[in-house]
Amino acid sequence: MTPESVPRIRPGARVSYDQVRESAVVLFPEGVLVLNETAAAVVDLCDGRATIGDITRRLADDFSGVEPRDVVELVERLVARGVVVLDG
Amino acid sequence: VSAKRVWLKPDFRD
Known part of the structure; x- marks a missing residue:
């Protein structure tokens, strides 16, 4: 990965908001990621x-x-x- | 007063 790499959420995954946990989450077929504030900002x-x-x-x-x-470590x-997924 | 939030290491629970 380089500073010129372009990350995007892969097809089939989506970012949502969990009102119970008051956290952003990434929902995808294999599971759920509950993000902290800065991870949510990156995503x-x-x-x-x-x-x-x-x-x-x-x-x-x-x-x-x-x-x-x-930022790099989180995206990795x-x-x-x-x-x-990364483009570029 | 800084309008910026303090940067914390980004993390997630899987």
């Missing part, structure tokens, strides 16, 4: 157009102290989990 930006670099810069508009390495975990 929201995985629109198939923004690069990893774009996502990190946009997060810095809303959060102080964004760690680019954290989501790819490994099969809910995000």
